[in-house]
Amino acid sequence: MRILALETSCDETAAAVLDGPRRVLSSVVSSQVRLHAPYGGVVPEIAARHHLEAIDPVVRQALERAGLALDDIEGLAVTRGPGLIGCLLVGVAVARAMALVRGIPVVGVNHLAGHVASGWLETPDLPYPALALVVSGGHTALWRVAGPGRFTLAARTRDDAAGEAFDKVAKMLGLPYPGGPAVDRLAGEGDPHAVPFGEVKTKGSLDFSFSGYKTAVRVHLAETGLQPLAAPDETPPRAMVDLVASFRHAVVRELIRRTRQLIEDERPRALVVAGGVAANSLLRAEARRLADETGLALSIPPLKYCGDNAAMIGLAGLPALVAGENHLDDLDGAASLPLGGPEAARTSHRHL
Ligand code: KG4
Ligand code: ZN
Numbered sequence: 001m002r003i004l005a006l007e008t009s010c011d012e013t014a015a016a017v018l019d020g021p022r023r024v025l026s027s028v029v030s031s032q033v034r035l036h037a038p039y040g041g042v043v044p045e046i047a048a049r050h051h052l053e054a055i056d057p058v059v060r061q062a063l064e065r066a067g068l069a070l071d072d073i074e075g076l077a078v079t080r081g082p083g084l085i086g087c088l089l090v091g092v093a094v095a096r097a098m099a100l101v102r103g104i105p106v107v108g109v110n111h112l113a114g115h116v117a118s119g120w121l122e123t124p125d126l127p128y129p130a131l132a133l134v135v136s137g138g139h140t141a142l143w144r145v146a147g148p149g150r151f152t153l154a155a156r157t158r159d160d161a162a163g164e165a166f167d168k169v170a171k172m173l174g175l176p177y178p179g180g181p182a183v184d185r186l187a188g189e190g191d192p193h194a195v196p197f198g199e200v201k202t203k204g205s206l207d208f209s210f211s212g213y214k215t216a217v218r219v220h221l222a223e224t225g226l227q228p229l230a231a232p233d234e235t236p237p238r239a240m241v242d243l244v245a246s247f248r249h250a251v252v253r254e255l256i257r258r259t260r261q262l263i264e265d266e267r268p269r270a271l272v273v274a275g276g277v278a279a280n281s282l283l284r285a286e287a288r289r290l291a292d293e294t295g296l297a298l299s300i301p302p303l304k305y306c307g308d309n310a311a312m313i314g315l316a317g318l319p320a321l322v323a324g325e326n327h328l329d330d331l332d333g334a335a336s337l338p339l340g341g342p343e344a345a346r347t348s349h350r351h352l
Pocket of ligand 2: 111115136275276307308
């Protein structure tokens with residue numbers, strides 16, 4: 001089945017064409033990062049307006065690169081949530097219009113199901129059951145994946161997402177936006193043990209919590225008198241390089257510690273690390289080590305599939321399309337959308 005997928009939940013306008021679950025014919029991503037950089041975060045109104053401008057050329061380019069016309073497409077998949085509602089509605093409206101005009105089915109896809117599915121884009125034979133660590137700017141969670149589209153939540157963040165923590169700390173230090181890549185680049189040159197960031201305990205569960213680290217950075221700045229950079233291109237002082245190295249080390253340690261605990265408890269066959277923060281070089285290295293030590297198959301998508309993209313939405317939506325589902329009549333955007341039904345609201349209750 002040849003399908004076109006759209007993703008417009010945040011600040012990337014993306015379209016992809018898939019021919020069944022094993023062939024991504026094209027994946028086009030138009031990033032708005034530069035538009036939001038002056039504000040130090042995504043501005044919802046600007047994002048929605050840009051999606052409106054970008055969606056048509058992005059779809060055309062995806063079809064062109066796949067060597068197909070819209071007439072060749074047999075089904076549509078679109079992100080319906082969670083995300084910024086004004087942004088989601090652009091993708092949903094365009095997908096519904098195309099479905100109506102062409103008389104083909106359209107399915108709504110949960111953005112997080114897309115991030116989980118990205119683990120199988122380039123490794124379609126990755127075994128189940130798997131554990132998926134999804135770490136992005138908006139979400140941080142561990143999912144048990146029993147099979148395609150079959151998830152339950154094992155742990156999630158109680159406050160900030162890991163990417164959000166990277167972005168906020170970077171902002172405090174005057175580093176360029178988005179903060180994750182900037183912190184990652186700088187951290188490689190610093191001493192990860194220079195500044196102590198204690199282990200975080202979330203009582204009674206494996207849940208994550210990152211807001212304490214943000215406060216720890218603020219307190220450290222106040223106590224040491226370390227000043228944020230006056231301009232993003234200024235050379236950071238040694239003390240700042242050591243601080244971000246220690247911060248990155250602590251965030252990755254927390255992510256890996258809980259992942260290891262769940263692997264030991266539940267013995268899955270594969271580990272997936274996905275979402276924008278899966279681009280982090282230390283997290284990639286530590287996940288590789290963890291998979292080696294525990295004997296699991298590992299999938300960390302290539303960078304083009306770590307951040308928001310439509311190929312993952314297509315892969316996540318494909319089973320519903322193949323099963324003959326059509327959401328045309330009740331498809332709408334949803335700013336918040338739980339994944340996996342009531343199960344998703346439950347986290348595992350155990351102590352670390
Ligand atoms: O998945 P994504 O593109 O968007 C959503 O949040 O859904 O993730 C973006 C997040 C941002 O917070 C960004 O700072 C973070 O991923 N990020 C990184 C790195 N590259 C991107 N965080 C840490 N290290 C990186 N190398
Ligand atoms: Zn995302």
